[in-house]
Amino acid sequence: MLTISEVSKAYGPRTLFEDASLQVNREDRIGLVGPNGAGKSTLFSLMLGEEAPDTGSINFEKGVVLGHLPQETAPATDQTVLELAITASLTNEHDHDLHHGGALEPKAKRILSGLSFREKDFNRPLRELSGGWVMRAHLARLLVLEPDLLMLDEPTNHLDLESLQWFQEYLRSYPGAILMISHDRNFLNRLCTQTLEIRQGKLFRYRGNYDDYLTQRAAAEVQLLAAYKNQQREIAHKMEFVERFRAKNTKAAQAQSKLKQIERMEKIEAPVSEGKKISFSFPQPQRSGLKVIKLKNVSHSYGPNVIYQGIDFEAERGQRIVLVGPNGAGKSTLLKLLAGVIPLQGGERELGHNVKLGYYSQWRIDMLDANRTVFEEGMDTPQRVTEQFVRTALGSFLFRGDDVFKKVGVLSGGEKSRLALVKLLLDPPNLLLMDEPTTHLDMSSIEALIAALDSFHGTVIFISHDVYFIERLSNHVVRVDGGRLTHYGGGYPYYLEKSAADAARNGSAVQVKAAPERTTADQRKDQKRLEAEERQARSKERKDRGATLSKIEQEIARLEARHKEITIELEDPATYQKAGAISELNREWKGIDDDLKRLATEWERAASRVAALDAAT
Numbered sequence: 001m002l003t004i005s006e007v008s009k010a011y012g013p014r015t016l017f018e019d020a021s022l023q024v025n026r027e028d029r030i031g032l033v034g035p036n037g038a039g040k041s042t043l044f045s046l047m048l049g050e051e052a053p054d055t056g057s058i059n060f061e062k063g064v065v066l067g068h069l070p071q072e073t074a075p076a077t078d079q080t081v082l083e084l085a086i087t088a089s090l091t092n093e094h095d096h097d098l099h100h101g102g103a104l105e106p107k108a109k110r111i112l113s114g115l116s117f118r119e120k121d122f123n124r125p126l127r128e129l130s131g132g133w134v135m136r137a138h139l140a141r142l143l144v145l146e147p148d149l150l151m152l153d154e155p156t157n158h159l160d161l162e163s164l165q166w167f168q169e170y171l172r173s174y175p176g177a178i179l180m181i182s183h184d185r186n187f188l189n190r191l192c193t194q195t196l197e198i199r200q201g202k203l204f205r206y207r208g209n210y211d212d213y214l215t216q217r218a219a220a221e222v223q224l225l226a227a228y229k230n231q232q233r234e235i236a237h238k239m240e241f242v243e244r245f246r247a248k249n250t251k252a253a254q255a256q257s258k259l260k261q262i263e264r265m266e267k268i269e270a271p272v273s274e275g276k277k278i279s280f281s282f283p284q285p286q287r288s289g290l291k292v293i294k295l296k297n298v299s300h301s302y303g304p305n306v307i308y309q310g311i312d313f314e315a316e317r318g319q320r321i322v323l324v325g326p327n328g329a330g331k332s333t334l335l336k337l338l339a340g341v342i343p344l345q346g347g348e349r350e351l352g353h354n355v356k357l358g359y360y361s362q363w364r365i366d367m368l369d370a371n372r373t374v375f376e377e378g379m380d381t382p383q384r385v386t387e388q389f390v391r392t393a394l395g396s397f398l399f400r401g402d403d404v405f406k407k408v409g410v411l412s413g414g415e416k417s418r419l420a421l422v423k424l425l426l427d428p429p430n431l432l433l434m435d436e437p438t439t440h441l442d443m444s445s446i447e448a449l450i451a452a453l454d455s456f457h458g459t460v461i462f463i464s465h466d467v468y469f470i471e472r473l474s475n476h477v478v479r480v481d482g483g484r485l486t487h488y489g490g491g492y493p494y495y496l497e498k499s500a501a502d503a504a505r506n507g508s509a510v511q512v513k514a515a516p517e518r519t520t521a522d523q524r525k526d527q528k529r530l531e532a533e534e535r536q537a538r539s540k541e542r543k544d545r546g547a548t549l550s551k552i553e554q555e556i557a558r559l560e561a562r563h564k565e566i567t568i569e570l571e572d573p574a575t576y577q578k579a580g581a582i583s584e585l586n587r588e589w590k591g592i593d594d595d596l597k598r599l600a601t602e603w604e605r606a607a608s609r610v611a612a613l614d615a616a617t
Contacts, residue, residue, distance in 0.1 A: 001026050001064055001149060001177060002047070004203075007056035009039075009046065016042055018201035019056070024149065028177040031188040031210060034198035036414050036442045040181045041071065043198070044151055067147030071154045071181070074138040076129065082122040085112055085140045104144055111140045114166040115159070116327050132158035143170065152180040156187050157439060160327035161465050183443050185210055186467035221271060226607050228268045230600040237563065237593070238262050244571055284457050285430035289353030290317050292431050292459045293338055298347030300333060307333050308483050310347070315431075317352075320453075320460045322470050322492065325480035331463045332435055334480060335359075338461060339433045351431075358429030360420060360437055367420045370409035374399050374419055377408060381426040390426065397422050413440030421449070430458035438466045467492070549606040556599050559592050566592070 002024035009017045016039035024030065032040050045051045046058060048068055060066075079087070085108035112122060115136045126134055135158040142150060156164055168190055171178060179196075182188055188195070188210040195213035197204045206213040238258040245251030246259075295313040299306075307330040315321055323331040336342045339359035340349065351357065361367050368377055378390040394404055397418040411419065417440045424432070432453075438446050450472050453460060464470050470492045477488040477495035488495040566589045569575050576582060 001061050003057075003059045004047075005057045005059075007046065007053040007058065008201075009042065009051070009053050015201050017053075017198075017203075020201065020203045021056075022196065022203050022205075024177055024179060026148070026177055027175075028179070029191055029193045030177075030179045031192035031195045031213075032179060032181045032198070033188075033195060033210065033213070033443070035444065036412070038198040039201075040198060041153060044068065044153060044181070047151065064149060065145075065147040066149050066151060067142040067145055068151045069135070069139055069142055069153060069155055071157070074135050076126040076131075076134045078125050078127060080123045080125055081112065081117060081129070081137045081140075082108060084126060084137050085144050087141060108140065108144045111143045111170075112137075114163065114170060115140055116163040136163070139167075146175060148176045150174065150176055150178045150180075152178065152182070154181055154183065156182060156184045156465060159465055161324050161467070162326050164465050164467075183438070183441065183446060184466055184468070185443060185446075186471075189468075222607055224268070225271050226600075226603065228270055230603075231265070231268050233560075233596070233600065235262055235265070237596075240564070240567060244567055248571075283425065283428045285356060285428045286354060287457070288317050288355045288430045288459070291352040292317055292319075292355055293352060293357075294348075294350045295337065296348040296350070298337060298344055298349070300330075300337060300342070300345050306483065308337075311483070311485055313338070313478075313485060315459055315461060317459055318457075319476050320474050321462070321476045321478055322474040323461070323463045323478050323480055324470075324495070329480045330483070331480050334485075335433050335435055335461065335463060355431050356429045357431045357433065358424050358427070360424060360432070360434040367423060368408045368416060370407070372408055373405050374408065374411070375404040377419060378404070378422055378426065381423065383427050385426060393422050393426060394419075414442065414445070417441055418445070428458075432456070432458055432460045432462075434460065434462040434464075436464055437462060438464060438469050545606060549603065552599055552603045552606060556596065556603065559596055559599070563589065563592050563596070 002022070004020065004022040006019045006021055007017055008015070008019060032043070034040055042051070046053055048066065077084075082105070086104040109119075109122065113119075117133075117136070117140075121129075126137060129137070139155060155167070159167060164187070168187060171191055178191070180188075180191070190209075192209045193207075195206045195208065195210055197206065197213065197217070204217075206216045208216070238261060242255045242259050242262075244255075246255040248255075292315045293313075294315075295311065297310045297312065298308055299310055300308045313334070323334060325331055333342070336359075337344065337349065339357060341359060341361075359367075369380075372380070374394060375390065378394050379385070379387070381390075391404065394400075399415075399419070399422075406415075408416070408419065417437075437449065441449065446466070446469060450469060453473055460473070462473070474491050476490070477492060479486040479488070479495070479499070488498055490498075566585050569585055570582070570589070575585070
């Protein structure tokens with residue numbers, strides 16, 4: 001369907017791709033991954049013909065139809081939502097209507113409903129909708145069209161949990177190929193059968209989903225490092241011989257031969273680390289009282305649209321509460337009421353003893369001044385901080401060198417998210433309210449945020465559509481729907497199980513599909529016990545394997561030392577006066593050389609196993 005051959009693309013001195021190749025076949029499900037700035041969206045632009053490669057070629061089978069959902073911007077015209085959905089405009093060389101709109105209308109309505117559009121919204125002009133809903137309408141158009149190759153750039157950014165679940169299930173039976181860029185780990189794990197990584201200007205393909213890719217890449221890196229070290233050791237041995245004997249008439253020919261062997265070797269490039277990563281932890285705030293925040297008999301409306309009428313809400317110290325529910329149910333409104341960002345129209349809001357609140361808005365620019373520099377924003381904190389401390393904090397979030405003098409207004413979405421986190425860190429709260437904190441963060445940054453929040457001693461109330469993030473962080477779920485709040489005293493898997501059981505009892509359809517694992521409290525205890533036993537077994541095996549690896553390294557060091565001693569003896573003219581000494585030393589030298597090659601292979605296997613065990617812990 002698609003063949004990319006030896007494509008290179010550079011912008012000035014920066015090379016994004018160098019001799020990159022890829023084959024995409026029908027029904028492939030490929031996740032495209034790599035850190036922010038690696039070139040994922042650029043690869044899409046090259047495939048779409050929006051940009052031309054510097055070298056190489058990109059070829060499609062004749063008649064292949066492409067469909068592309070961009071990450072951020074899509075046009076909002078006077079068309080209605082339904083009119084857009086049944087407009088099958090193609091993104092290759094011919095733009096025309098592929099099908100008759102009337103025949104597609106029932107399908108379009110089903111898809112729009114799945115993406116949480118209400119029937120009364122079908123005939124609304126796009127220009128009346130927010131950017132997120134416009135993106136959903138364009139996504140609906142693509143699903144109605146069913147292109148041969150569906151190219152999705154961060155498709156989950158504008159979906160709530162329930163429309164995300166529907167979208168995920170819909171894509172499982174999609175008839176064409178899918179190439180998707182996403183930082184949603186759960187989404188990639190559920191859908192992808194292959195993972196394509198952009199690294200060092202190349203495209204690396206792995207079988208399986210995102211978790212499979214991580215395991216395979218870890219093993220591949222260990223093997224590459226072992227092969228590189230082995231080759232460097234071999235080169236060093238040969239060069240040592242060359243340097244010692246190239247001036248000796250009797251050994252010059254052998255030295256020259258070894259030099260040619262080195263030149264003919266296909267050199268293994270030194271492994272390069274993934275690059276800079278975010279590394280941070282939340283400073284532990286002052287301890288709050290047990291009762292952290294309470295809403296009593298609160299009401300709120302937007303004009304005639306009543307969101308809440310007399311609701312109660314309470315959070316206790318140490319809870320990590322995720323707010324879930326359909327889009328437009330009032331989750332962000334509830335978070336803003338808790339944060340005091342919007343005034344109460346009725347009822348009371350009480351903060352507990354010693355509570356200090358921090359609000360992380362979905363719209364990062366609300367927390368930042370677009371006219372300030374990154375450094376000026378960092379210095380704008382109630383805390384007494386030095387310039388050096390702020391520079392250090394910014395550096396830990398990858399704002400280094402001249403980056404701190406960038407204006408906030410020119411920052412990317414990911415950079416704004418990181419800067420907003422710095423602001424929170426410099427004035428740490430003990431009640432943290434976060435609205436879609438993972439949006440625009442890449443996977444390594446999301447993992448770092450999870451690790452930081454996991455060790456945070458305060459209280460967290462958050463909204464997210466990232467299932468992986470929710471499962472890792474939440475210990476309490478509040479469902480917001482129809483102006484009512486329903487509490488589930490457990491994590492996200494418990495909520496899925498309980499809400500499914502409630503729906504079955506009430507004879508209603510289950511609105512959220514449960515994850516594969518549905519655990520009760522007892523099952524969770526058993527699971528924790530089994531996991532502890534597995535960790536102990538892995539720890540013991542890691543210790544044993546580590547000891548084996550250490551012994552191999554010690555033996556390699558001993559043999560290398562003897563290798564050098566023999567070389568010195570062979571250089572000594574006195575050695576040649578001893579009968580049989582040369583033959584004996586050459587035999588020993590050859591034996592040691594063979595042993596070193598054998599041990600290098602054993603070291604490689606042992607190191608791979610140790611790395612795999614480390615990755616599993």
